Amino acid sequence: MSDQTWNSWGASVIGPLHVKTGSPNQDSWMARRYQWGNVVVVSDGLGSKAHSDHGSKAACLAVFEAAESYQNHPDANIVDILRLIHANWLVRISPYSSTDCSATCLFAIQNEVMITLGRLGDGMIVALGETDKNHLILSDNKQDSFSNYTNSLQQEFKADHWETAVIETTAYNAIVLCTDGISDDLLPEKKMIFTQELYSTYVDMATEERKRDLRRWLNEWPVPGHSDDKTIASLFKKGSY
Template identity: 75%
Template sequence: MLDQPWNSWGASVIGPLHVKAKIPNQDSWKARRYKWGNVVVVSDGLGSKAHSDYGSKAACLAVFAAAKSYQNTPDANIADILRLIHANWLVKIAPYSSIDCSATCLFAIQNEGTITLGRLGDGIIVAVGKTDEHHLILSDNKQESFSNYTNSLRQEFKPDQWETATINSATCNAVVLCTDGISDDLLADSEMDFCIDLINEYSFLTSKNRTKQLIKMMNEWPVPHHSDDKTIACLFKKGGAQ
Protein backbone atom coordinates (compact mmCIF):
# COMPACT_ATOMS: atom_id res chain seq x y z
CA MET A 1 0.00 0.00 0.00
CA LEU A 2 1.30 3.48 -0.92
CA ASP A 3 2.57 5.61 1.96
CA GLN A 4 0.47 8.73 2.40
CA PRO A 5 0.57 11.62 2.32
CA TRP A 6 3.86 12.21 0.50
CA ASN A 7 4.42 15.41 -1.47
CA SER A 8 7.35 17.03 -3.24
CA TRP A 9 8.59 20.49 -4.13
CA GLY A 10 11.74 22.19 -5.30
CA ALA A 11 13.33 25.11 -7.14
CA SER A 12 16.54 26.02 -8.93
CA VAL A 13 18.24 29.36 -9.62
CA ILE A 14 21.15 30.26 -11.85
CA GLY A 15 24.26 31.55 -10.11
CA PRO A 16 25.37 35.18 -10.52
CA LEU A 17 28.62 34.08 -12.18
CA HIS A 18 26.72 32.15 -14.85
CA VAL A 19 24.36 35.07 -15.42
CA LYS A 20 27.35 37.33 -16.05
CA ALA A 21 29.01 34.79 -18.35
CA LYS A 22 25.70 34.09 -20.14
CA ILE A 23 25.96 30.40 -19.25
CA PRO A 24 22.74 28.43 -18.65
CA ASN A 25 21.82 26.99 -15.27
CA GLN A 26 23.77 23.73 -15.00
CA ASP A 27 21.60 22.41 -12.16
CA SER A 28 18.42 20.42 -12.73
CA TRP A 29 15.75 18.92 -10.53
CA LYS A 30 12.59 16.96 -11.10
CA ALA A 31 9.92 15.23 -9.01
CA ARG A 32 7.18 12.84 -10.06
CA ARG A 33 4.38 10.99 -8.34
CA TYR A 34 3.49 7.51 -9.55
CA LYS A 35 0.78 5.07 -8.48
CA TRP A 36 3.43 3.13 -6.58
CA GLY A 37 5.29 6.06 -4.99
CA ASN A 38 7.40 9.17 -5.58
CA VAL A 39 10.76 10.05 -7.12
CA VAL A 40 12.77 13.22 -6.48
CA VAL A 41 16.15 13.92 -8.06
CA VAL A 42 18.65 16.78 -8.35
CA SER A 43 21.74 16.99 -10.54
CA ASP A 44 24.58 19.45 -11.05
CA GLY A 45 26.37 19.51 -14.39
CA LEU A 46 30.13 19.86 -14.06
CA GLY A 47 30.98 23.46 -14.88
CA SER A 48 33.94 22.65 -17.08
CA LYS A 49 31.87 20.54 -19.48
CA ALA A 50 30.38 21.98 -22.67
CA HIS A 51 26.94 20.40 -22.29
CA SER A 52 26.74 19.89 -18.54
CA ASP A 53 23.28 21.50 -18.42
CA TYR A 54 22.07 18.83 -20.84
CA GLY A 55 23.80 16.16 -18.76
CA SER A 56 22.04 17.22 -15.56
CA LYS A 57 18.62 17.17 -17.23
CA ALA A 58 19.39 13.71 -18.63
CA ALA A 59 20.39 12.52 -15.14
CA CYS A 60 16.96 13.42 -13.77
CA LEU A 61 15.18 11.61 -16.59
CA ALA A 62 17.50 8.62 -16.20
CA VAL A 63 16.50 8.23 -12.54
CA PHE A 64 12.80 8.27 -13.44
CA ALA A 65 13.30 5.59 -16.07
CA ALA A 66 15.35 3.44 -13.70
CA ALA A 67 12.82 3.80 -10.87
CA LYS A 68 9.96 2.67 -13.10
CA SER A 69 11.94 -0.34 -14.32
CA TYR A 70 12.87 -1.15 -10.73
CA GLN A 71 9.21 -1.29 -9.71
CA ASN A 72 8.54 -3.86 -12.43
CA THR A 73 11.43 -6.08 -11.34
CA PRO A 74 10.80 -7.46 -7.82
CA ASP A 75 14.23 -9.10 -7.55
CA ALA A 76 16.16 -5.90 -8.36
CA ASN A 77 18.43 -4.33 -5.73
CA ILE A 78 20.14 -0.96 -5.29
CA ALA A 79 23.07 -1.98 -7.50
CA ASP A 80 20.61 -2.70 -10.30
CA ILE A 81 19.05 0.77 -9.89
CA LEU A 82 22.45 2.45 -10.15
CA ARG A 83 23.36 0.47 -13.25
CA LEU A 84 20.03 1.36 -14.85
CA ILE A 85 20.52 5.05 -14.07
CA HIS A 86 23.93 5.01 -15.71
CA ALA A 87 22.73 3.12 -18.79
CA ASN A 88 19.69 5.38 -19.19
CA TRP A 89 21.85 8.48 -18.82
CA LEU A 90 24.15 7.39 -21.63
CA VAL A 91 21.11 6.96 -23.88
CA LYS A 92 19.51 10.26 -22.91
CA ILE A 93 22.59 12.48 -23.44
CA ALA A 94 22.68 11.55 -27.15
CA PRO A 95 23.87 13.01 -29.48
CA TYR A 96 26.42 14.47 -27.05
CA SER A 97 29.35 12.57 -25.57
CA SER A 98 29.63 11.59 -21.92
CA ILE A 99 32.79 13.70 -21.58
CA ASP A 100 30.81 16.85 -22.38
CA CYS A 101 27.81 15.98 -20.18
CA SER A 102 29.26 14.86 -16.85
CA ALA A 103 26.87 15.52 -13.96
CA THR A 104 26.27 14.61 -10.34
CA CYS A 105 23.15 12.68 -9.32
CA LEU A 106 21.20 12.65 -6.06
CA PHE A 107 17.86 10.87 -5.73
CA ALA A 108 15.15 9.62 -3.40
CA ILE A 109 12.77 6.85 -4.49
CA GLN A 110 9.82 6.27 -2.16
CA ASN A 111 7.62 3.20 -2.53
CA GLU A 112 5.56 1.17 -0.07
CA GLY A 113 7.47 1.14 3.21
CA THR A 114 10.91 2.25 2.05
CA ILE A 115 12.84 5.22 0.70
CA THR A 116 15.95 4.44 -1.34
CA LEU A 117 18.60 7.17 -1.44
CA GLY A 118 21.55 7.55 -3.80
CA ARG A 119 24.26 10.19 -4.11
CA LEU A 120 27.01 10.45 -6.74
CA GLY A 121 29.27 13.48 -6.49
CA ASP A 122 28.86 16.80 -4.73
CA GLY A 123 25.73 17.84 -2.89
CA ILE A 124 23.87 16.55 0.12
CA ILE A 125 20.89 14.36 1.00
CA VAL A 126 19.31 14.85 4.41
CA ALA A 127 16.66 12.44 5.69
CA VAL A 128 14.77 14.10 8.53
CA GLY A 129 13.52 11.37 10.86
CA LYS A 130 10.64 11.36 13.30
CA THR A 131 13.26 11.28 16.06
CA ASP A 132 16.94 12.22 16.22
CA GLU A 133 18.00 8.57 15.98
CA HIS A 134 16.30 8.31 12.58
CA HIS A 135 18.11 11.33 11.07
CA LEU A 136 20.51 10.55 8.22
CA ILE A 137 22.92 12.66 6.14
CA LEU A 138 24.68 11.60 2.95
CA SER A 139 27.37 14.14 2.04
CA ASP A 140 31.02 14.81 1.27
CA ASN A 141 33.14 16.33 3.98
CA LYS A 142 34.94 18.91 1.86
CA GLN A 143 36.51 20.52 4.89
CA GLU A 144 38.72 17.45 5.20
CA SER A 145 39.37 17.12 1.48
CA PHE A 146 42.29 18.53 -0.49
CA SER A 147 40.87 17.66 -3.91
CA ASN A 148 38.50 19.49 -6.21
CA TYR A 149 37.68 16.26 -8.03
CA THR A 150 33.98 15.45 -8.19
CA ASN A 151 32.51 12.02 -8.88
CA SER A 152 29.86 12.12 -11.58
CA LEU A 153 28.03 10.24 -14.29
CA ARG A 154 30.62 9.46 -16.96
CA GLN A 155 31.22 6.89 -19.68
CA GLU A 156 32.32 4.17 -17.25
CA PHE A 157 29.95 2.86 -14.59
CA LYS A 158 31.62 2.96 -11.17
CA PRO A 159 29.20 1.74 -8.48
CA ASP A 160 31.79 2.18 -5.72
CA GLN A 161 31.59 5.97 -6.20
CA TRP A 162 27.91 6.01 -5.18
CA GLU A 163 26.75 6.43 -1.59
CA THR A 164 23.41 4.75 -0.94
CA ALA A 165 20.98 4.04 1.88
CA THR A 166 17.55 2.48 2.34
CA ILE A 167 15.38 3.80 5.15
CA ASN A 168 12.00 2.96 6.63
CA SER A 169 9.52 5.55 5.34
CA ALA A 170 7.45 5.22 8.52
CA THR A 171 10.33 6.73 10.54
CA CYS A 172 10.99 9.54 8.04
CA ASN A 173 9.24 12.91 7.80
CA ALA A 174 11.14 14.35 4.84
CA VAL A 175 14.13 14.03 2.52
CA VAL A 176 15.94 17.15 1.32
CA LEU A 177 18.32 17.09 -1.66
CA CYS A 178 20.64 20.02 -2.42
CA THR A 179 23.32 20.68 -5.01
CA ASP A 180 26.67 21.98 -3.77
CA GLY A 181 25.65 25.59 -4.44
CA ILE A 182 23.65 25.16 -1.23
CA SER A 183 25.48 22.45 0.71
CA ASP A 184 28.98 23.94 0.39
CA ASP A 185 27.84 27.11 2.15
CA LEU A 186 26.27 25.39 5.16
CA LEU A 187 28.28 25.48 8.37
CA ALA A 188 29.61 22.17 9.67
CA ASP A 189 27.00 20.25 11.68
CA SER A 190 24.25 22.71 10.67
CA GLU A 191 22.83 20.66 7.78
CA MET A 192 20.06 18.96 9.76
CA ASP A 193 18.89 22.18 11.41
CA PHE A 194 18.89 23.95 8.04
CA CYS A 195 16.74 21.24 6.47
CA ILE A 196 14.31 21.06 9.40
CA ASP A 197 13.83 24.82 9.29
CA LEU A 198 13.45 24.68 5.51
CA ILE A 199 10.72 22.04 5.68
CA ASN A 200 8.83 23.77 8.47
CA GLU A 201 8.95 27.11 6.67
CA TYR A 202 8.08 26.08 3.13
CA SER A 203 6.05 22.88 3.26
CA PHE A 204 2.89 24.61 4.47
CA LEU A 205 2.83 27.22 1.70
CA THR A 206 0.79 26.92 -1.45
CA SER A 207 2.71 25.53 -4.41
CA LYS A 208 2.88 28.85 -6.25
CA ASN A 209 3.90 30.85 -3.19
CA ARG A 210 6.40 28.21 -2.09
CA THR A 211 8.24 28.28 -5.40
CA LYS A 212 8.27 32.08 -5.38
CA GLN A 213 9.68 32.21 -1.84
CA LEU A 214 12.27 29.49 -2.49
CA ILE A 215 13.58 31.31 -5.55
CA LYS A 216 13.71 34.58 -3.59
CA MET A 217 15.61 32.91 -0.75
CA MET A 218 18.22 31.38 -3.07
CA ASN A 219 18.65 34.57 -5.09
CA GLU A 220 19.27 36.43 -1.82
CA TRP A 221 21.58 33.72 -0.48
CA PRO A 222 23.34 35.31 2.53
CA VAL A 223 26.89 34.31 1.62
CA PRO A 224 29.16 37.07 0.28
CA HIS A 225 30.37 36.56 -3.29
CA HIS A 226 28.29 33.42 -3.84
CA SER A 227 28.36 32.50 -7.53
CA ASP A 228 27.15 28.93 -8.05
CA ASP A 229 23.78 27.65 -9.29
CA LYS A 230 21.55 26.56 -6.43
CA THR A 231 18.95 23.81 -6.28
CA ILE A 232 16.81 22.42 -3.46
CA ALA A 233 14.24 19.64 -3.76
CA CYS A 234 12.21 17.94 -1.06
CA LEU A 235 10.09 14.85 -0.52
CA PHE A 236 7.95 15.32 2.58
CA LYS A 237 4.95 14.26 4.61
CA LYS A 238 2.37 16.84 5.58
CA GLY A 239 2.88 18.05 9.10
CA GLY A 240 6.36 19.52 8.96
CA ALA A 241 9.69 18.13 10.11
CA GLN A 242 9.38 18.06 13.90
Protein backbone atom coordinates in the same frame (compact mmCIF):
# COMPACT_ATOMS: atom_id res chain seq x y z
CA MET B 1 -1.64 2.75 -4.46
CA SER B 2 0.75 5.48 -3.36
CA ASP B 3 0.78 7.10 0.05
CA GLN B 4 -0.91 10.42 -0.75
CA THR B 5 0.48 12.04 2.39
CA TRP B 6 3.82 12.52 0.58
CA ASN B 7 4.45 15.49 -1.68
CA SER B 8 7.41 17.30 -3.23
CA TRP B 9 8.82 20.75 -3.93
CA GLY B 10 11.94 22.20 -5.46
CA ALA B 11 13.62 25.20 -7.04
CA SER B 12 16.74 26.04 -9.03
CA VAL B 13 18.37 29.42 -9.65
CA ILE B 14 21.31 30.30 -11.88
CA GLY B 15 24.47 31.41 -10.09
CA PRO B 16 25.98 34.90 -10.45
CA LEU B 17 28.99 33.52 -12.37
CA HIS B 18 26.79 31.94 -15.05
CA VAL B 19 24.68 35.09 -15.30
CA LYS B 20 27.87 37.09 -15.91
CA THR B 21 29.20 34.68 -18.58
CA GLY B 22 25.82 34.15 -20.26
CA SER B 23 25.95 30.41 -19.53
CA PRO B 24 22.84 28.31 -18.81
CA ASN B 25 21.93 26.95 -15.39
CA GLN B 26 23.83 23.65 -15.26
CA ASP B 27 21.72 22.26 -12.39
CA SER B 28 18.47 20.35 -12.86
CA TRP B 29 15.82 18.95 -10.57
CA MET B 30 12.66 16.96 -11.27
CA ALA B 31 9.93 15.30 -9.21
CA ARG B 32 7.30 12.83 -10.32
CA ARG B 33 4.39 11.10 -8.57
CA TYR B 34 3.44 7.53 -9.46
CA GLN B 35 0.68 5.19 -8.32
CA TRP B 36 3.21 3.46 -6.10
CA GLY B 37 5.00 6.54 -4.71
CA ASN B 38 7.28 9.44 -5.59
CA VAL B 39 10.70 10.15 -7.10
CA VAL B 40 12.78 13.30 -6.63
CA VAL B 41 16.13 13.94 -8.37
CA VAL B 42 18.74 16.70 -8.27
CA SER B 43 21.73 16.90 -10.63
CA ASP B 44 24.61 19.32 -11.11
CA GLY B 45 26.29 19.40 -14.51
CA LEU B 46 30.06 19.76 -14.16
CA GLY B 47 30.96 23.34 -15.03
CA SER B 48 33.92 22.45 -17.20
CA LYS B 49 31.81 20.35 -19.59
CA ALA B 50 30.33 21.82 -22.78
CA HIS B 51 26.89 20.24 -22.45
CA SER B 52 26.62 19.74 -18.69
CA ASP B 53 23.14 21.32 -18.62
CA HIS B 54 21.98 18.59 -21.03
CA GLY B 55 23.75 15.98 -18.87
CA SER B 56 21.97 17.07 -15.68
CA LYS B 57 18.52 16.93 -17.30
CA ALA B 58 19.35 13.50 -18.71
CA ALA B 59 20.36 12.34 -15.23
CA CYS B 60 16.94 13.25 -13.81
CA LEU B 61 15.08 11.45 -16.59
CA ALA B 62 17.39 8.43 -16.27
CA VAL B 63 16.45 8.06 -12.60
CA PHE B 64 12.72 8.16 -13.41
CA GLU B 65 13.13 5.36 -15.94
CA ALA B 66 15.17 3.26 -13.52
CA ALA B 67 12.67 3.82 -10.69
CA GLU B 68 9.79 2.66 -12.87
CA SER B 69 11.68 -0.52 -13.79
CA TYR B 70 12.68 -1.04 -10.15
CA GLN B 71 9.06 -1.03 -8.96
CA ASN B 72 8.22 -3.73 -11.52
CA HIS B 73 11.18 -5.85 -10.34
CA PRO B 74 11.22 -5.53 -6.54
CA ASP B 75 13.94 -8.18 -6.17
CA ALA B 76 16.46 -5.94 -7.92
CA ASN B 77 19.28 -4.79 -5.67
CA ILE B 78 20.63 -1.27 -5.33
CA VAL B 79 23.55 -1.83 -7.71
CA ASP B 80 21.07 -2.97 -10.39
CA ILE B 81 19.26 0.37 -10.00
CA LEU B 82 22.49 2.37 -10.20
CA ARG B 83 23.63 0.45 -13.27
CA LEU B 84 20.29 1.11 -14.96
CA ILE B 85 20.46 4.83 -14.17
CA HIS B 86 23.90 4.93 -15.77
CA ALA B 87 22.77 3.04 -18.89
CA ASN B 88 19.68 5.25 -19.26
CA TRP B 89 21.83 8.36 -18.92
CA LEU B 90 24.21 7.23 -21.68
CA VAL B 91 21.23 6.78 -24.02
CA ARG B 92 19.62 10.10 -23.08
CA ILE B 93 22.71 12.31 -23.57
CA SER B 94 22.83 11.39 -27.28
CA PRO B 95 23.97 12.90 -29.62
CA TYR B 96 26.56 14.34 -27.20
CA SER B 97 29.44 12.41 -25.69
CA SER B 98 29.66 11.41 -22.03
CA THR B 99 32.80 13.54 -21.59
CA ASP B 100 30.81 16.67 -22.51
CA CYS B 101 27.80 15.85 -20.29
CA SER B 102 29.23 14.72 -16.92
CA ALA B 103 26.85 15.40 -14.05
CA THR B 104 26.30 14.50 -10.41
CA CYS B 105 23.15 12.60 -9.41
CA LEU B 106 21.19 12.60 -6.14
CA PHE B 107 17.85 10.82 -5.86
CA ALA B 108 15.11 9.59 -3.54
CA ILE B 109 12.71 6.83 -4.65
CA GLN B 110 9.79 6.48 -2.20
CA ASN B 111 7.12 3.81 -1.98
CA GLU B 112 4.85 2.76 0.90
CA VAL B 113 7.52 0.56 2.46
CA MET B 114 10.89 2.16 1.84
CA ILE B 115 12.82 5.14 0.50
CA THR B 116 15.91 4.38 -1.59
CA LEU B 117 18.56 7.11 -1.60
CA GLY B 118 21.54 7.50 -3.92
CA ARG B 119 24.27 10.14 -4.20
CA LEU B 120 26.98 10.32 -6.86
CA GLY B 121 29.33 13.27 -6.55
CA ASP B 122 28.95 16.58 -4.73
CA GLY B 123 25.80 17.73 -2.99
CA MET B 124 23.85 16.58 0.03
CA ILE B 125 20.93 14.35 0.94
CA VAL B 126 19.37 14.73 4.38
CA ALA B 127 16.69 12.34 5.65
CA LEU B 128 14.73 13.96 8.48
CA GLY B 129 13.53 11.26 10.85
CA GLU B 130 10.41 11.29 13.00
CA THR B 131 12.86 10.94 15.91
CA ASP B 132 16.40 12.29 16.21
CA LYS B 133 17.96 8.81 16.15
CA ASN B 134 16.62 8.26 12.61
CA HIS B 135 18.24 11.36 11.08
CA LEU B 136 20.60 10.57 8.20
CA ILE B 137 23.01 12.72 6.15
CA LEU B 138 24.73 11.66 2.92
CA SER B 139 27.31 14.35 2.30
CA ASP B 140 31.03 15.05 1.89
CA ASN B 141 32.87 17.17 4.42
CA LYS B 142 34.83 19.60 2.25
CA GLN B 143 36.09 21.71 5.13
CA ASP B 144 39.58 20.22 4.84
CA SER B 145 39.58 19.46 1.12
CA PHE B 146 41.60 21.34 -1.49
CA SER B 147 40.38 19.26 -4.44
CA ASN B 148 37.77 20.34 -6.97
CA TYR B 149 37.35 16.78 -8.22
CA THR B 150 33.94 15.16 -7.88
CA ASN B 151 32.52 11.82 -8.95
CA SER B 152 29.91 12.00 -11.69
CA LEU B 153 28.03 10.15 -14.38
CA GLN B 154 30.52 9.44 -17.14
CA GLN B 155 31.30 6.73 -19.71
CA GLU B 156 32.27 4.01 -17.26
CA PHE B 157 29.92 2.74 -14.51
CA LYS B 158 31.55 2.63 -11.08
CA ALA B 159 29.26 1.33 -8.34
CA ASP B 160 31.75 2.19 -5.59
CA HIS B 161 31.53 5.90 -6.46
CA TRP B 162 27.90 5.94 -5.26
CA GLU B 163 26.74 6.41 -1.68
CA THR B 164 23.38 4.74 -1.00
CA ALA B 165 20.90 4.04 1.78
CA VAL B 166 17.54 2.29 2.10
CA ILE B 167 15.30 3.56 4.91
CA GLU B 168 11.78 2.87 6.16
CA THR B 169 9.17 5.25 4.75
CA THR B 170 7.18 5.39 8.00
CA ALA B 171 10.21 6.47 10.06
CA TYR B 172 10.84 9.72 8.14
CA ASN B 173 9.17 13.09 7.65
CA ALA B 174 11.23 14.52 4.79
CA ILE B 175 14.11 14.03 2.38
CA VAL B 176 16.02 17.11 1.22
CA LEU B 177 18.44 16.98 -1.73
CA CYS B 178 20.63 19.88 -2.84
CA THR B 179 23.56 20.63 -5.10
CA ASP B 180 26.91 21.82 -3.74
CA GLY B 181 25.96 25.42 -4.48
CA ILE B 182 23.95 25.10 -1.27
CA SER B 183 25.59 22.27 0.70
CA ASP B 184 29.12 23.69 0.45
CA ASP B 185 27.96 26.84 2.21
CA LEU B 186 26.62 24.93 5.22
CA LEU B 187 28.85 23.94 8.13
CA PRO B 188 28.56 20.18 8.86
CA GLU B 189 26.93 20.80 12.24
CA LYS B 190 24.33 23.11 10.63
CA LYS B 191 23.06 20.73 7.91
CA MET B 192 20.41 19.01 10.01
CA ILE B 193 19.23 22.30 11.56
CA PHE B 194 18.96 23.81 8.07
CA THR B 195 16.81 20.86 6.95
CA GLN B 196 14.56 20.98 10.01
CA GLU B 197 13.94 24.71 9.53
CA LEU B 198 13.17 24.20 5.83
CA TYR B 199 10.69 21.46 6.63
CA SER B 200 8.89 23.40 9.35
CA THR B 201 8.71 26.48 7.10
CA TYR B 202 7.34 24.78 3.99
CA VAL B 203 5.42 21.68 5.08
CA ASP B 204 2.05 23.41 5.33
CA MET B 205 2.63 26.34 2.95
CA ALA B 206 0.48 26.64 -0.19
CA THR B 207 2.24 25.45 -3.35
CA GLU B 208 2.47 28.78 -5.19
CA GLU B 209 3.55 30.68 -2.08
CA ARG B 210 6.24 28.06 -1.44
CA LYS B 211 7.54 28.37 -5.03
CA ARG B 212 7.84 32.14 -4.72
CA ASP B 213 9.53 32.00 -1.33
CA LEU B 214 12.00 29.31 -2.39
CA ARG B 215 13.17 31.30 -5.38
CA ARG B 216 13.35 34.48 -3.30
CA TRP B 217 15.71 33.08 -0.68
CA LEU B 218 17.85 31.24 -3.24
CA ASN B 219 18.26 34.48 -5.18
CA GLU B 220 19.06 36.35 -1.94
CA TRP B 221 21.58 33.73 -0.80
CA PRO B 222 23.33 35.30 2.22
CA VAL B 223 26.87 33.96 1.67
CA PRO B 224 29.22 36.66 0.29
CA GLY B 225 31.06 35.82 -2.91
CA HIS B 226 28.94 32.80 -3.83
CA SER B 227 28.93 32.10 -7.58
CA ASP B 228 27.42 28.65 -8.17
CA ASP B 229 23.99 27.58 -9.42
CA LYS B 230 21.74 26.56 -6.53
CA THR B 231 19.21 23.75 -6.59
CA ILE B 232 17.19 22.17 -3.80
CA ALA B 233 14.31 19.70 -3.79
CA SER B 234 12.37 17.85 -1.12
CA LEU B 235 10.12 14.90 -0.67
CA PHE B 236 8.02 15.45 2.44
CA LYS B 237 5.21 14.02 4.51
CA LYS B 238 2.43 16.59 4.66
CA GLY B 239 1.17 17.92 7.97
CA SER B 240 3.37 15.77 10.18
CA TYR B 241 5.60 18.35 11.83
